[in-house]
Amino acid sequence: MSDPASESTDLDTLVRWQAAGGEWRLLSVGPPVQVGLFTCDGREEMGRIESTQGPFVAYVEAQSKRNSGNERGDST
Numbered sequence: 001m002s003d004p005a006s007e008s009t010d011l012d013t014l015v016r017w018q019a020a021g022g023e024w025r026l027l028s029v030g031p032p033v034q035v036g037l038f039t040c041d042g043r044e045e046m047g048r049i050e051s052t053q054g055p056f057v058a059y060v061e062a063q064s065k066r067n068s069g070n071e072r073g074d075s076t
Helices: 010-019 052-067
Strands: 024-028 033-038 046-052
Touching: 010 024, 010 033, 010 046, 010 052, 033 052, 046 052
Parallel strands: none
Antiparallel strands: 024 033, 033 046
């Protein structure tokens, strides 16, 4: 059995993806909220995160509002 304290949250996964240069796009406001994880050039979807975790939902909503003019939904 894994230690819950060592398990990554959905927000941790998304932040690591961005820090590595990946982009993300809000695919569905849910619930659950669904985010697509894309390559750094935004061309290929590499995975998805579906989550109802409060911190993840709040972060995605805040970033989406901040980047409302940015079609790709990345952090730049």
